[in-house]
Amino acid sequence: MVQYEGKTVISLQVNGETFEVAVRPSDILLDILREQLGLTSAKAGCLNGDCGACTVIVDGLPAKSCLMLAVEAEGHVILTVEGLGGLAPIQKAFVDADAFQCGYCTSGFLIVCHALKMNYPVLPEEYIIEEWLQSNLCRCTSYQEIRKAVHLMYEIQA
CATH class of the missing domain: 3.10.20.30 (Beta-grasp domain)
Incomplete structure (x- = not known):
């Protein structure tokens, strides 16, 4: 040690x-x-x-x-x-889904969602998405838009 x-x-x-x-x-x-x-x-x-x-x-x-x-x-x-450099599919998906309001939680959600895609290259079942998103809080309650962004992320080609 x-x-x-x-x-x-x-x-x-x-x-x-x-x-x-x-x-x-x-x-x-x-x-x-x-x-x-x-x-x-x-x-x-x-x-x-x-x-x-x-x-x-x-x-x-x-x-x-x-x-x-x-x-x-x-x-x-x-x-x-x-490090994503503005090029990660989740960043475009967040914009397209209006998945942010105040923006304070956005970077944390972007990272969690990017890691989700790294670990699950194909859209996982909804319970897995839910489990990954539970690690972060959004005080503005943009959860529906964030879930929509996750689904959009899988449709966008990097």
Whole structure:
């Protein structure tokens, strides 16, 4: 087991690039992404893993960056909305389905939906979609539009 003390330089692979960052053992991935790397799509909402606004993809699966220490992310592949580059089918689907209102939760939902498609290349059964979407909250209640966007995502060719 690696023991970290004081500030330690770690290597993070984010959006296809490698970054060297100085972190304290208690720094969460969310703060490092936002403050040191300038990747602000992941948002601080509840800071306890309930809302999903901070969701990123780690090794192909959604992860709450507010619950992950930065040192735990070393050696893993991280993807944020910035890494989608505006070209992911889910981004077009969200626009076409009007699947956002205030937009605070949107990046978390985009990431969860993108990971869903990565893990289920063919439209999964509705209960699987529902299960994946339950990890995030939308205070503006755009859930019907978000579900519609998921279905549209599977119709759009990347």
